Amino acid sequence: MNFPEQLKARLDAIISSSETRQSALIPVLREIQNEYGHLSNESMEKTADMLGLPPSSVQNVATFYTMFFRQPVGKHVVWLCRTLACALRGAEQMEHHVCERLGVKFGETTADGQITLMEAECLASCGTAPVMLVDDTLEENLTRERVDKLLEELRKD
Numbered sequence: 001m002n003f004p005e006q007l008k009a010r011l012d013a014i015i016s017s018s019e020t021r022q023s024a025l026i027p028v029l030r031e032i033q034n035e036y037g038h039l040s041n042e043s044m045e046k047t048a049d050m051l052g053l054p055p056s057s058v059q060n061v062a063t064f065y066t067m068f069f070r071q072p073v074g075k076h077v078v079w080l081c082r083t084l085a086c087a088l089r090g091a092e093q094m095e096h097h098v099c100e101r102l103g104v105k106f107g108e109t110t111a112d113g114q115i116t117l118m119e120a121e122c123l124a125s126c127g128t129a130p131v132m133l134v135d136d137t138l139e140e141n142l143t144r145e146r147v148d149k150l151l152e153e154l155r156k157d
């Protein structure tokens with residue numbers, strides 16, 4: 001697998017500004033995921049090759065962090081927290097509501113390919129539960145009305 005020239009240039013810039021090859025790994029994987037939407041086996045092999053790291057090191061990082069996707073996902077990813085504080089403040093009802101609105105279960109993508117719904121462990125914002133992460137933005141103090149509005153915006157995007 002060969003990366004496109006523009007991606008290759010961005011990866012080279014990350015690698016040359018990193019103190020070590022190992023420290024470049026996460027930002028490099030993020031950049032590749034930004035390009036392709038997920039990390040394929042081929043792209044991880046290429047990454048290991050570029051960085052001179054064992055393929056198992058790349059695999060270990062890609063499978064450890066939930067922010068990395070091994071399979072294609074929707075244009076947007078919504079992470080709904082179901083851990084204790086959120087559970088006590090209605091996360092289960094919110095899950096039913098979101099699943100019904102999107103027509104998917106956790107781990108699935110809407111038929112239009114716009115939104116993937118994921119279950120999250122504590123998103124470190126227990127004081128503003130219930131919360132969800134929409135791509136890189138934390139949405140707090142969720143209500144059904146707010147969730148409907150957010151999902152509608154994502155579907156239109």
Ligand code: FES
Nearest residue numbers: 081086122123125
């Ligand atoms: S339990 Fe949901 S943010 Fe902590």
